[in-house]
Amino acid sequence: MRRLKDVMGVLKLQHLRIRTRLLAAGVLLGALAAANPLFVRHHTRLLSEFHAARDAAWNLRHAIQDLNRGLAKAEAYLESPDTAALRRLDALTGQVTAGAGKYDVSASNALAVQYGVWRERARLAPTQERRNAVLQVSHLSEGIDRTIRVKEEESEGRLAKYIRRVKRASIMAGGLVFLGFTAFVLSLWFTLLPDLAALIAATREFKLGNLNHRADVPAGTETAELAAAFNEMAESIKERTEKLDETHRQKSDFVSTVSHELRTPLTSIKGSLGLILGGVTGAVPQEVARMLKITEKNTNRLIRLVDDVLDIAKIEAGAIRLKFDKHSIADVLSHAVQGVDSLARAREVNLTCDWPENSALVVVDRDRIEQVLMNLLSNAIKFTEAGGTVHVYCENEVADGGGTGAQSRVLVHVEDTGRGIPAEFMEQLFEKFHQAESSVNHAQEGTGLGLAIAKGLVEEHGGKIWATSVAGAGSRFTFSIPWNGTEFAEVRRKDVA
Amino acid sequence: MKILLAEDDENILSIASLALERVGGHAVMTARDGFETLAAAETARPDLVLLDVMMPKLNGFDTCARLKADPRTRDIPVIFLSARAQAHEIQRGMSIGALGYILKPFDPMTLPRQIEEILKTHAAA
Numbered sequence: 001m002r003r004l005k006d007v008m009g010v011l012k013l014q015h016l017r018i019r020t021r022l023l024a025a026g027v028l029l030g031a032l033a034a035a036n037p038l039f040v041r042h043h044t045r046l047l048s049e050f051h052a053a054r055d056a057a058w059n060l061r062h063a064i065q066d067l068n069r070g071l072a073k074a075e076a077y078l079e080s081p082d083t084a085a086l087r088r089l090d091a092l093t094g095q096v097t098a099g100a101g102k103y104d105v106s107a108s109n110a111l112a113v114q115y116g117v118w119r120e121r122a123r124l125a126p127t128q129e130r131r132n133a134v135l136q137v138s139h140l141s142e143g144i145d146r147t148i149r150v151k152e153e154e155s156e157g158r159l160a161k162y163i164r165r166v167k168r169a170s171i172m173a174g175g176l177v178f179l180g181f182t183a184f185v186l187s188l189w190f191t192l193l194p195d196l197a198a199l200i201a202a203t204r205e206f207k208l209g210n211l212n213h214r215a216d217v218p219a220g221t222e223t224a225e226l227a228a229a230f231n232e233m234a235e236s237i238k239e240r241t242e243k244l245d246e247t248h249r250q251k252s253d254f255v256s257t258v259s260h261e262l263r264t265p266l267t268s269i270k271g272s273l274g275l276i277l278g279g280v281t282g283a284v285p286q287e288v289a290r291m292l293k294i295t296e297k298n299t300n301r302l303i304r305l306v307d308d309v310l311d312i313a314k315i316e317a318g319a320i321r322l323k324f325d326k327h328s329i330a331d332v333l334s335h336a337v338q339g340v341d342s343l344a345r346a347r348e349v350n351l352t353c354d355w356p357e358n359s360a361l362v363v364v365d366r367d368r369i370e371q372v373l374m375n376l377l378s379n380a381i382k383f384t385e386a387g388g389t390v391h392v393y394c395e396n397e398v399a400d401g402g403g404t405g406a407q408s409r410v411l412v413h414v415e416d417t418g419r420g421i422p423a424e425f426m427e428q429l430f431e432k433f434h435q436a437e438s439s440v441n442h443a444q445e446g447t448g449l450g451l452a453i454a455k456g457l458v459e460e461h462g463g464k465i466w467a468t469s470v471a472g473a474g475s476r477f478t479f480s481i482p483w484n485g486t487e488f489a490e491v492r493r494k495d496v497a
Numbered sequence: 498m499k500i501l502l503a504e505d506d507e508n509i510l511s512i513a514s515l516a517l518e519r520v521g522g523h524a525v526m527t528a529r530d531g532f533e534t535l536a537a538a539e540t541a542r543p544d545l546v547l548l549d550v551m552m553p554k555l556n557g558f559d560t561c562a563r564l565k566a567d568p569r570t571r572d573i574p575v576i577f578l579s580a581r582a583q584a585h586e587i588q589r590g591m592s593i594g595a596l597g598y599i600l601k602p603f604d605p606m607t608l609p610r611q612i613e614e615i616l617k618t619h620a621a622a
């Protein structure tokens with residue numbers, strides 16, 4: 001194979017355009033196809049002529065035999081005249097002399113003359129003279145028969161030679177087609193296939209993130225043009241990706257810097273307030289303490305707002321980086337519930353949770369999913385009156401695998417018996433700075449970004465979030481997390497709340 | 498516990514020092530940049546370094562890396578106290594050898610307890 005490859009290299013076939021190779025192969029096959037009917041017609045004509053000649057010879061030889069037989073009985077015809085027999089002899093002689101003329105003109109003429117002599121003497125000449133004439137005719141006709149045999153043998157020899165020539169030509173033509181086709185196939189094998197393999201490898205490398213990889217294909221062919229186009233596209237994608245990475249980095253740096261710049265003064269404010277209200281700097285008059293508590297509450301709200309604005313900025317910039325790992329959904333639920341337990345107690349809301357016997361093992365950024373849950377749970381608790389219930393539970397939804405394209409998922413529900421959400425607010429529920437609660441007190445507690453952030457984080461995980469509500473009866477918020485449908489975690493119920 | 502507090506912001510330095518001393522009952526030394534922190538750690542051998550990230554001359558990450566590279570200060574626990582709250586920044590801090598990361602703004606009344614919990618968690622591990 002290597003030698004064939006070397007031959008291809010020497011012939012520089014790798015630079016020959018595919019359409020040129022196709023054209024050459026097409027011309028060769030076309031020429032052979034065009035020559036074929038001409039050849040077949042010529043061959044058929046020759047065979048027809050040979051068969052016709054052979055038939056004529058065969059008929060003539062039969063006629064000669066009939067003539068000789070007839071002549072052998074001629075004596076009897078003369079004794080009791082049989083004019084029909086004599087006329088048949090005349091006809092046979094005529095047929096023989098006419099046919100023999102093609103093979104031997106002089107013999108044919110001599111036969112005609114000798115027969116004419118016998119006919120003339122047929123009844124009147126002495127018997128021996130008549131017999132001598134008949135013998136002459138027989139002798140001449142046998143000579144013609146021998147001549148015919150020789151000519152037939154020569155003709156068959158020529159036919160055999162012709163057939164051999166035809167066979168050789170067919171083998172050569174077949175060999176030419178085979179060589180041409182083989183050359184064409186090999187040229188594709190050693191040039192097109194490696195080129196395509198190089199392109200496929202380059203595409204795969206690019207897909208894996210190696211943006212510097214380029215397709216290396218020898219110039220001159222259509223695949224080289226395809227490789228050049230691929231390389232141009234790769235270069236363009238690489239530039240855009242680098243620009244995008246740079247933009248993301250700048251956005252990320254901006255978010256980080258803004259986060260730091262906002263948090264630093266807030267640290268001083270919160271810190272000093274905490275020390276004063278904690279009594280570290282001494283006793284604080286009640287009225288002063290009340291004012292400072294208002295300041296502290298709003299400082300905390302401002303801190304939450306800073307966190308939420310930065311989160312939303314990251315989500316919208318595509319700059320949020322999730323750290324995916326496998327976690328038991330029961331663990332995540334349990335931890336989030338613990339996080340809001342004190343809030344629920346303070347508001348005298350019953351907080352319950354439940355999950356299936358088999359806790360699904362999901363691939364998530366645990367901190368972010370807990371953030372989503374904490375947000376939904378704290379909203380539910382805030383909007384539920386004392387004595388009400390907030391219930392968080394999950395269910396495993398396995399896809400039926402019936403080709404619908406649906407994926408298995410885990411559904412997490414946060415249900416409350418609160419006052420519900422008016423229908424007119426449902427459509428904008430997950431939009432930024434939208435708060436369904438019109439009460440000033442509740443509005444002051446939230447930033448209006450929690451559900452927008454929850455939606456962004458869930459969607460970053462490939463899931464969806466939605467809500468149903470009945471005004472006056474309660475609400476249910478649900479989000480989904482993609483799941484492979486088969487992995488479960490051992491749930492040690494004593495380890496979870 | 499003797500705590501070395503490295504912080505360039507005067508206000509936060511005062512608040513954190515007060516919280517650690519009055520609420521936590523700890524002895525507090527202060528440093529205002531990375532190099533001061535390295536020098537103080539080497540001479541005073543504190544029980545803990547509470548390290549800000551954004552500091553002049555030498556930032557907190559580099560300071561921590563040098564503390565951990567020096568056999569004399571390698572074993573001093575380091576906890577970051579920083580407003581740099583991005584996940585990759587926290588991860589970077591932990592990978593350099595810090596025991597924990599406390600985000601700003603912090604509650605001064607619970608700061609000593611947060612530090613104790615981090616040290617307890619590390620000791621248990």
